[in-house]
Every structure is written in structure tokens, then in C-alpha cells.
Amino acid sequence: MAATIAQTLNDLIRTGADDATALSSPGGVPLTFAALRALTARTVADLNAHGTGRGARIAIVLPNGPDMAAAFIALAAGAVAAPLNPAYTAEEFTFYLRDLGATLLVAAEGDETPAVRVAERLGIAVVRLSPTPEQGAGSFTLRFPEGAAAPAPQGGPSAPGDLALVLHTSGTTSRPKIVPLSQANVCASARNIRNALAFTAQDRGLNIMPLFHIHGLIAGILAPLSAGGQVCCTPGFSALKFFGWMGEARPTWYTAVPTMHQAILGRAGRNAETIAANPLRLIRSSSSSLPPQVMAALEEAFGAPVIEAYGMTEAAHQMASNPLPPRPHCPGCVGLAAGPEIAVVGPDGEPLASGETGEIVIRGDNVMAGYENNPAANAEAFTRQGWFRTGDQGSLSPEGYLTITGRLKEIINRGGEKISPREVDEILMDHPAVAQCVTFAVPHDKLGEEVAAAIVLREGADASEAEIRAFAASRLAGFKVPAKVLLLDEIPQGATGKLQRIGLARKLGLG
Template sequence: MAENATTLHALIQTGADAATALSSPGGVPLTFGGLRALTDRTIAALNAQGIGRGDRVGIVLDNGPEMAAAFIAIAAGATSAPLNPSYKADEFNFYLSDLNAKLLVVAEGSETPAVAVAEKLGVPVVRLRPTPEEGAGSFTLTFANDAAAPAAKGGPAEPDDIALVLHTSGTTSRPKIVPLKQSNVCASARNIRETLAFTAEDRGLNIMPLFHIHGLIAGILAPLSAGGQVSCTPGFNALKFFGWMGEVRPTWYTAVPTMHQAILARAGRNKEIIDANPLRFIRSSSSSMPPQVMKEIEDVFGAPLIEAYGMTEASHQMASNPLPPRPHYAGSVGLAAGPEIAIVDDEGEPLPAGEIGEIVIRGDNVMAGYENNDKANAEAFTKQGWFRTGDQGSLTPEGYLSLTGRLKEIINRGGEKISPREVDEILMDHPAVSQCVTFAMPHDKLGEDVAAAIVLREGQTLVEKELRGFAQERLAAFKVPAKILILDEIPKGATGKLQRIGLAQKLGLV
């Protein structure tokens, strides 16, 4: 049973055969029996193509039940590598190469640039055909040709096998590969299940993207591990949310603060639906929730808003506010919810309650280390085995954690983490650009947005609109700078370095 499952194959054994595992608004439900059979068929099909445990399978699918089912079925026997479908060819080229993908899964009829990139890289492409009449998320895979030999390591994955690989944005370097073991993701699913007291009676409405750790673990795996069901939408849409709520009748949902705010903006005209479908709780993670918004959501929905704290390296959840009757506080991300949490000083020594320092964690949901990156691992782990989150905060005597900011310079745009260096490198590709520094500028709804300051090569002319157009061709929309300043000189720090932190203020963007 999945009570303490250490593999995804074991995790999906919990639900009763005839109970619904996955559904979609307007669709036929897929039972747990159906999900288990689909998973076994997928593992066998991959194995016959030479793809087995530890082999990386890139997945480029739109949000919805097929993406949820494909992630589970592939990760149960190989290594899932979900990629943002909105990436441009350059980004797919980087990620598929960096991952050393052995296969790419795309939807039948999909026009994604990932296909041409995969063909150029010699990565076989398999087409996924949805069979919704057999249940939400059901699919068949069509392989282009027969493999020369079956997989060396076939069958369901084992606890130490890598289930999922995702990239995290580094501030001063290329994005790093985060390999998460079967046991890591199952531990995180268990931690979330226990925190939120999931049962087979729970129905989640998933609006989170499924190339993101938050959606995959909290949105999908945690409720399924309790035998509960998840209704998978095509992605967040504030205009459709209340229609889905009326149809699906969820007991809960999880989202990032910007989504909650968009839902709140439409709540007034949907009071009847809210009253007819009482939620057990609402969960928020991936970015800090303004206390004013938390109070308003709780007033409107009559349900507790449970704020949690997660990151990719911890297979998502690290801390969470508890359910009532225990208190939850605005401005706090709650109590340790799975891994141990401590606050340390610059030397890595533990600090007492109330003192501000770096947040460190350790536990069975935390990755063993970044892939092929000794330097990053030496910096990320202390001698005592704690993982440095790069976030700053403090703990109350009761163990409630508050975040005070990030130590690094990652831009957090409404929960989407963006590496300034990655944007720099794209802008620097423009022949007129001589110098570039990308940084965060404050944004009233997203928290932060992307800005860049550039210096042109001598004798060159360029307008902001033209450079933004250049970036749009090469970067996903959320990474494109909202503001580009063309300067004669970029302000530098005392040592002559370009400094991202505080740049928005220096340049009058605050």
C-alpha cells in the first residue's frame, strides 16, 4: 500500500480499483484500476523500445489529465523530465541536451518546436494520442520505429532510481539539474498528505502547471497517495474557475498567490457557487501570500488558507501551516512539514529562535545533490548534511517559520523563478549589445518582474521595443524583460562588479 510508498508504482496502489483517480471537467473519469493498468502498459511499451529505469524521457504536453497520467506512468518505470510547453527552440535545445534525453513525448498533431530540436539532436520522438473515452488522461503511445533491443533495466523503478529531473535557475551559472529519487518524491507526497489530512473522500481541482514541482507533487501525487481524486484542468483560467468548481465540486485546491488574487477578483459574482461547494481548505505555495489577500480569501470562501513553503530541491514541500484547530498565521509559512528545518549563521552554526539567518533543511524528501556539479554541491550542503535553501528567515519558539528574503538574486515573478544570467546571455547575443545586467524590479501583483539594463556597442543604435522583440523570439514569455533601460554606463559596486541587487532602486524603477 502507499501508506509509506517509496516508489510511484507503489504510491498509486492505494485507491480502490473502481474509485476515481483522475478526472477532467466534462470528461469520463479514470479509475485507480485504470491508472494502474495504463502505467503498466506504458512501462512495458517503453521497455520494448529500450527505455527503462534511469533513462530520461522529455515530456512536452499541455496541462490536463494526459500530462498528469503521462508523468506518473513514465516516472513509474523511467525518469520523467517535464518541460514547459511555452519554451522556444533555443530553450528546448539547451534542456534536452543537458538532460541527455533518450526520448521525447509530445501530443499527436502538436506543433511544438521541441520536435525539430529532438530530431536535430537524434532524440527519438513518440506521439501521445489521448483516448479520453477510456477515462481522463488515458493515452496510447505511437513510436516511430522498433528499437534494436529491449531496455537493460526494465519493470517498475526502485526507490533509489531517479523519478523526476527538473532544472533550477542558478544566479551566477547555467540552470542546474535537480535529480529527485522515487523515494524523494514519495516522501514529499506523504508529507503533504499528512499535513493536509488527505483521504479517499478528497477531490482536488488542479490548476497548477504540471511542468512545475508544486503541481506535480502537491496537485497530483499527494492526493492520489491517499486514494483521493484529482480533476485536471487545461491550466489556470480565472474566467472558467468557478464553472469548474460548480461541476467538479472540489474539497480543496492549491495555487500560487497571483492565481488566488485573480480568483478573488471574480469571487463576488460567484457567491452561489462558493456557498454550494464549501472547501475544506485552500493551499498556497511557491511565492509569499500578502496577509491582506489571505484574510480576504478566508472571508470569501469561509475556509482556511494554508500557506506552505517549497522548492524543487526538496521535492516541493518543506514547511506548511497546519490545518485548524492548530493556528495558522499570515506572514508565516508554518511549521516544518517533512524535513527538519534550522536557521544558521554565515558559518553554518545554528541560531536560536527569533534570530535571522539562512534556512537549511534535511530529510528524505531532499535531493542527494545537483547532477554533475561538485562546485554547486559543495556550496549547497553543510558538513552536517544540511541543504542550504538560499532563503533567509527566522523561527519562532513554537517552530513557525517566517521568510525575510532571498540571499540570491533569482527573480521570483509570481512563483516563476528566473535566472538573470540566462536572460543576460540571450540579450548579449544581440550584435548591438555590449553589456547587460538583468535584475528584479518590484511589481504590485507578481511581487517581482524582470528588468534589464544594457550598454550599446559604440556607434550602434537600438530601441527598447526592438530588443524586447529579439528576446521574445528566444525566451519564454515570462522571462522577457518588462523593462529594458539603455544606458551609457551601468552603475557598479565598489569592486567594479555589476550588482543586480538594489539596481532597480539605483535606476529609479522603484
């Protein structure tokens, strides 16, 4: 563990030994911590010389992999990183670049992403990144636009209170909100994950998460680096390539969202030799609920504990985590407070007794100070007692284990009866033919909302809508049984692989 508490990204990457590997990639040359530190210092100096310093916002549109990981660290160490999904359309890039107030866009040399055309139209300078993989995974040079620029007024490495990262909320029901996270926020979250999972310099992560998302950036990259460990950065998730990467990188752990775990599990049986030859210390799951059935199957296939955690962008990712063995990690719950304080409160904002269901609230040094330029959202998001309202509903056990019953906005109100979609999911996942399931609300002219479920069947399995409804009826009260069951080849996912309930009825033509 680090001897001092890192408050900035520059502090965080000082942890690893000079000759220890920080970043690697499948088939690539490793990048040492000494090289990562030198790359970061050189990048900050380049930015400063071209007029960009602390507080300036740099949009990053790069493919997943070591270049994106290193660029995020190096740029955020002396400015503000704003990673964007490379799959966005020109219209989406226009919104995000304007809303962020970006002054630079970093894109790969030769990449014809629509972000470049949009940036040029908006008068945002475009900086081109050229990988130099022979110097180590993630190593790069930057080419700035021609023309002289005054040196940055605020140069040098960022301070703890400076912003490191700005991201948008998903915006499934409204305009996305800007979440500004300070250097201290992201370092605190990395430290919380490192402590929860007992990372050391001997740990090797295999990152399959997208690096325009908080989960990948903090849990996938910064947390293991903060312990002096290494990360093998893949080009993005692929169930077909996962076990090949596993055999090459020999990871001790990986983190993913449930849909990724399920895809990996689908190929685990035919890769038993690779699993046995590369034993994992742990598997981490976060960003959406992991069905208990999937947790059990993963633990059986890999012979490793599956540690479910709870995170959100506004908390720089992690809020709670199940503990490592020998302490119990409980299927269907997201564990103990792992960094910030956690409480469950009633409508008056006062904490409820253990076992009672209410809204989950948090406060701590990883939590953002507030949404940017949005006093109305902040007035709603923070209680009088200084807690941040997560929008999730749940309860705490007497031992402090947190169980999430659902998003408050996702609770289905069927004629006054309140139904937690997660409860229905967990029942339907017990059906032997069901591989994936998402329960969601559909509009109803008399009840307001009715229960529906989108289901993907296991390969080779067969079940009808009537059979699945009958199975649900044998285990659930009548008002919770899905009135409609849709059997699909694939359930629509968000950009990070999460299954999204809000808006699903509309996407499926039911709203």
C-alpha cells in the same frame, strides 16, 4: 491513509480502491485507480519493449491536463520523467534536451511543437501520445518510431533509489542546475503534503498548476492520489473558468501560487453562489509569499482556511506548512516543519536560537542527494553538518513556526543598509489602491542598489507614485521607502505565475 509507506510511484498509485476515481477533467470521463494502474503497467512494458527502461530520461512536452498528469506517472514509474514547459523556444528546447541527456521525447500526436524539430536534429527519438479520453481522463496510447529496438537492459518498475524526475532550477541569475529526484524523494514529499493537509480518499482536488513544475506535480497530483483521493485536471489556470470548473468538479481543496489566488479573488464576489454551493475544506498557497492581506480576503470570500506552505524543487517541493485548524495558521509565515528537519543557521553553519535571523537549512528523505554533475554547486549548497542551504533568510519562533524574510540574493543592499523586499511589499499592500506589488533592487551609482516597487492598482482605484511613496514613508524607515514606484498594468511573471524580483529591473528597463 496508505497502510504501507510508498517508496515508488508504483507503490503510490496502489493506494486507491479499484473503482475509485483517480483522475478526472472538466466534461470528461473519470479514470479509476484500476485503470491508472493498468495504464502505467502497459506504458512501462511498451517502453521496455522499445529499449527504454529504468534510468533512461524521457522529456515530456504536453499541454496541461489529465494526459500530462497520467503520462508523468506512467513514464516516471519505469523511467525518468523530464517535463518541459511547452512554451519554450527552439533555442531553449535545444539547451534543456541536451543538458538532460534525454533519449526520448514524448509529444502529443499532431503537435508541431518546436521540441520535435529540435529532438530530430539532436537524434532523440520522438514518441507520439494519442489521448483516448473515452477510456478515462488521461488515458492514452503511445506510437514509437518504426524500427526494431533491443529490449531495455533494466526493465520493469523503478526501485526506490532510481530517479523518478529531473527538473532544472529557474536559473534567474546563472545557468540552470539539474535537480535529480529519486522515487523515494517524490513519494516522501507527496506523503508529507498528504499528512500536513490530512488528505483522505474523500478529497477532490482541482489542479490549476502547470505540470512541468514541482508544485503541480507533487502537491497538485501525487499528494492527493497517495491518499486514494482524486484530482480534476484542468487545461491550465483561467480565472474566467475557475468557478465553472469548481461547480462541476465540486473540489474539497485547491493549491495555487499567490498571483492565481489574487486573480480568483478578483472574481469571487460575482461567484458567491458557486462558493456557497461547493464549500472547500482548505485552500493551499505555495511557491512564493502570500501577502497577509490576500490570505485574509481569501478566507473571508471562501469561508475556508488558507494554508500557506514553503517548497522548492531541491526538496521535491514541500518543506514547511501551516497546520490545519484548530492549530493556528499564521499570516506572513510558512508554518511548521512538514517533512524534513528545518533549522536557521548563522554564517558558521551552526543553528541559531529561536527568533534570530539567519539562513534556512533543511535535511530529510525528500531532499535531493545533490545537483547533477555540479560539484562546485554542491560544495556551496550543503553544509559540513549535512544540511541543504535553501538560500532563504528567516527565523523560527519558539513554537517552531518559520518566517521567511527573503531570498538572500534578493536582499537589497542600499549603501550598507540591508532591506528585505517582503517587508516593503507587506506595507505597500496595505494601501487601499494597491492590488499587487513587488519590491526589488535597481542599480545605483553611489549606493550600489536602491529600492524600487512595481505596482498594479485595483480596478477602478487611483493613486500616484508620490501618494504611494508618502504612504510608505509613514510606515517605514526612510532608507526602506522605494525611491521609484512604477505603476503597471501587469507585473512580469515567471512560467508558473510567480512574480520574480531577480532580473525585474532589467526587464523593466531600469538595469
